Amino acid sequence: MxxxxxxxxxxxxxxxxxxxxxxxxxxxxxxxxxxxxxxxxxxxxxxxxxxxxxxxxxxxDSMNVPFIDENAPKIMKKLHELYDVDIVSARLPEYRSSIVNKLNFHNVREGIQYTELILLHHKPYDIKLKQNYDLYIDDNPNLVEPMKQLKNRILLLYDQPWNQDSVCDKNVYRVYDWNEVYKEILEK
Ligand SMILES: [Mg+2]
Structure with a gap:
């Protein structure tokens, strides 16, 4: 996967x-x-x-941005041992070194927590679905309805104030923290 x-x-x-x-x-x-x-x-x-x-x-300059869940690095490590895990972000490629430093600072490291860091443009808002992943962990509400049209793919929608209107059913599941991410993936 x-x-x-x-x-x-x-x-x-x-x-x-x-x-x-x-x-x-x-x-x-x-x-x-x-x-x-x-x-x-x-x-x-x-x-x-x-x-x-x-x-x-x-x-x-990402150093002042808070990290969301301190459990994420150890869960990502376990996932990376079991599956093909990439980080896929809409940050611009010219800021790659800044985000790599920030991820390293939080023990999210290439080869341990993920294989590849892929940076895409942020528009169209569902651009990530053109990449061939089986499962996405994302907070973007614009992925929800397009994802429902795709077979054999799953979105774990990370709960945030800006995605409260999204209806999570079919192949879209709402998750509230990284322990839930892990639990949901093991059940798939
Ligand atoms: Mg996001």
């Missing part, structure tokens, strides 16, 4: 850092729980370009 693990929203809580930077710059008080929409910036009166510039800043 080939498994694709996302970074942002699954391993790293990028949106926490995003809110910190945004609030400082624009005098707002947003928190992670306020981000209930994938395109949250459309409600914030900034252009998509400005919104993404903050993401790029964080891609360039």
């Amino acid at each position: 080939k498994i694709a693990i996302d970074i942002d929203g699954v391993l790293l809580d990028i949106i926490v850092r995003y809110c910190e930077i945004y609030n400082k710059r624009y005098g707002t008080k947003y928190q992670k729980k306020d981000i209930t929409n994938w395109e949250f910036f459309k409600d914030w009166n900034i252009t998509e370009e400005k919104a993404f510039n903050i993401f790029y800043e964080i891609y360039a």
